Amino acid sequence: MMLLEIKAMAPNDYVGFTFFIGYMAMAAAAVFFLFERSRVDDKWKMSLLVSALITGIAAVHYGYMRDYWGATGDSPTFFRYVDWTLTVPLMCVEFYLLTKVAGAKKSLLWKLILASVWMLVAGYIGEAFNPEGGSTSHSVMWGVLSTLGYLYILHAVWLGEVAKLAEASNSDVVKRGVRTLAWFVLVGWAIYPIGYMCMEGGWLNTALGWDSGMVDLWYNIADAINKIGFGLVVYNIAISETARIKGA
């Protein structure tokens, strides 16, 4: 029974370390967002619930991945992508909820969800079905396809519908918040391809010789920044807007 075994963790096992930290941080963040939910105005409660769901779902998966790593020194791609398939579309839901006040339509929500699912499915095929020993052409083809989904979301949040809706909103807090979340998409989400390209046959693995064992390290760092950071930005918007409404 994997969960009942106590495994010693090497002091230089950075991946294992980040799995532990990631698990606790995600769980703590989920609890925090759930408790803080009662402090914000009604219209922001759903946003905080989604933030709690993102970090909560991630915490459960990190729990599994942490144990799996502790027992085998490996992390199956499967868990990782199940987590992302649930949490990344939820991040897109956050964009929709934030811009809803400025008139965002359901179609925007579906477009963002579809783009994120496209990005993840292509990434999963690229990573999980990578032939033994790694295939550069396989990694590149699915990497490019996945990137197209990412670029669609990037365009939407920086120049497209989301950006325009945020500009049209009367709230400076919403404008600033959406802009901050757009930075997460631009910089934070860009950490994931580093992990992807570290896998066997990936560009960083073949050209620069980066260890394929670093894939999970990059993914864990990216997850911690994006999921918790994303939620904290939403929390900040909710608290600021609630204070503004109360003060008015």
Next chain:
Amino acid sequence: MKFTSFIFICGWYLVLTLFSSSEFISLDSQLIVAGIFIFSVGIPHGAIDHIIFFEENRAVSTFQFYFFYFSLMAGYVLAWLVLPLWSFIFFLLVSAFHFGQSQFSDIQSVSKMSLWVSNLTWGLSVLSSLIYYRANELSILFSQYSDLEILQIALNENFHSILLAVSSLLFFMALCYWLWEKAISTQRFFMEIFLLGLIHLSFFTLPVIIGFTLYFSTLHSARVLVEEFNYLKKRKRVFSFQKFVWMLLPYSFLSIIGGGLLLLLSYWDWISVSSILLGLILISIITLPHSIVMDGFYGKMNKS
């Protein structure tokens, strides 16, 4: 984020992923891809200098303009023949300033000094990173032709490592000063750092031809084209994208055909100058008057 910055980011992500299969991309293929972008976006961005100039300088006659423009080009050719190394260094400096100027063309309400420093240091940071990161590639390329050997002094790796550090630091200080003076937003501050970092990273990871073409065609040329279009749209009552393209065509074709012909003559050994050096001379003699016209354009654009 500007649309051209987004295109640069898209291009970078896609080229980087594609470049993992670089062993399948030959130098010839790289040159073809680069040629397509340089001819379709790079050259056209300087093809309406005369129109831009006369919009703001109606008192100057056509003869005066062309006389000035072509004299400058001819003078620069002479300089290349007499002092090739110094002409090359001058070309790098002019290009650096010109690149920086187009990057910060929309910055207003700042001191001339800080703008000048930012333009130059930003451009130097870009060019020195290209030379520093791709030193081996450039060294191989330049050692293939005897007439390029003298120019290699200007591509010294150690010098460019120092120049890269100093120019980047000075640019960062200038940017901090703008932020302090509230001339730019925090958003713009981070975007500029992010973009410069991405340019450096693209030069570090991509081959010299692909890396430079990506920067030059998206962040520089496309950006200038967008500015020229918007400017002319504002000035002319009837103006469309189609009209703009028609404006770009004559001098673009002339430059492409003329330049191509000269390169062919060099290839056939009718001109005793290597095609790389000839290419450098051609680009530099186009860049110098173009930079001067654009300097005036940016000055007037900000005033208006």
